[in-house]
Amino acid sequence: MFSWSLAVRNLKRRRLRTALTASGIVVGISMMFILLSLVSGMETQARSMVRALGGADITVSNSTSFRDRMGGGGFFGALPSPSTLDASIAETISGIPGVYAVSPQFSFSGSINSRRVTVYGIEPPLFEVVTGGLNIVEGRFLSENSYGEIVMGKALMEILNLTLGQTVSLSASQEEEERIFAVVGVFETGMIFQEYVGYISLADAQNITGEYGLVTQILVKCEDPSMVSDVASLISSTVPGVRVTTPTAAIQQASQMLNTLTMFFATIGLVALFAGSFGVTNTMIMSVTERTREIGVLKAIGAKNHDIMKIFLVESLLIGLIGGGVGVAVGSILAYAFPMLTSGLFAAGASPFGMRNPFSSAVNPELGGRATSPIMFATPAITPLNITICFSLGALVGILAGLYPAWRASRMKPVEALRHV
């Protein structure tokens, strides 16, 4: 019908009013869009972290976090080296009821071919039992009595321009002596930031750092998943001076904060949308009043109530669609800008809304995960679904806000409307 061209032309005729009205929707929709993008981004990350944290049910580390505050820096930078524990603690823990296996590891911020990365020293068979092992795509995993061997992430291989079988020089820090390692295997995780990591044997790691008889984390696998929290509290009561963390708990904490964030943004977005919808209603009432005579004419020549209703609903729907479209565009720009704006804050250890950033703790080596940069928190994902949702939300607000004015227009008595000047 002609409702669409009528609506388009009426909106064009009053460009400024249309733009101002639609901008009320834009604010709300862009809020909602940023929110949804952030949530999507976090969900993706949370999922990959659950995967990365793999089989280790419990992680035991020193209750003081880091030995130094060096490290860090750079997008995929290595984390500072964690505090150590005596390796004998692993024996103690393996004697605790409910513990199936323990895997001691020594992680440090080292340098491979002069690039700073996180290096894990592990006991290969125990590591495989406790975590389920790495996803090796080329070569093999470390052998049982590995010496001078290294397994590296695919992304790290690419950035260092290495191929399987080549050697790399590895040192604990720039000042220290370098040692030569042969690349025997390459693993893939699907998440690039988890691949800027190298695995060597525990003995090699202790050798390089000179920290003999020490470990940084002890990964624990329980006999049964349901026993995790009981075993965790047993460990913390039996072994003094350690921090016991359960990755699942961290993920839970993270998703709880995700929910808080979602609620926070959703409330702001909805309030903004609500306010914007009043603008649409107001504009549409004005439009109906201005065109009272036109409504009378249309009715006189045979337009039914639903025809009139449609004309005005299409108009408010269009305002909603414009608001939705521009809102998605503005939201996308802001969502891209968001990590840039906040990365500085996260790097400095702060986090938005005064909450602790759960993801940085969820993946740091204390928990036995592969290192990642805390900056990775809140990388928004702009998905077609989010675009569709926001666009439809704009349309929905447009229609709902236009219902009352359109209904009023449709109910006008033709004779009275025609008399209107």
Next chain:
Amino acid sequence: MSKLIVRTIDLSKVYRRGKVNVPALNNVNLQVSSGEIVGIMGPSGSGKTTLLNIIGGLDKPTQGKIFVDGVDITSLNEKDLADYRLKKVGFIFQFYNLIPILTALENVEIPLALMGAPKDERRERALSLLRVVGLENRADHKPDELSGGEQQRVAIARALANNPSIVLADEPTGDLDSKSAMAFMKIVRDLNRRNNQTFIIVTHDPLVVEQCTKIYTIRDGRVESA
């Protein structure tokens, strides 16, 4: 004798203005035969427009009945009344009342669109109607780019779009110069002769009156045959 197309029986209309009742029509009995050009005259406030609105299904009488083509339109509900206006009657107003943001062609298309006619068919019919009123070369002009006479001719074309059996006009030449008024009446007469269309025209204009086949005068809500 041609058949009766409009017959009103004891038609009365009373407006309530606050607590006062203002009678507009008082027991009007009017008969219009198919193919007539009926002029309705009378001083302002005599109830001419009210009568026209009631015949056109825009307003309801307080009392009485109106039969159009044998159907009592006072018994129709709102939706059927809209349908009646769409299919049976064409309306022409004193101030043309075209939709300002639509072109001449699109204005003529409105009733066809309301009927649900497909776009091509709509366009074709609207163009041929503009040709009838001599405005096919102004089809893409908006109302504010047309003279009063041209706008009124677009309004005729719009009124005729669904080929109604009755065309109602409320002071159609009231705002036109005499040349445009004569052009308007020529079209009315041609249509009347060619399509046997019935016209009921409320007017003061002697130019219109002399072309009518029958004249009624309304005074104080009562019809007097001339």
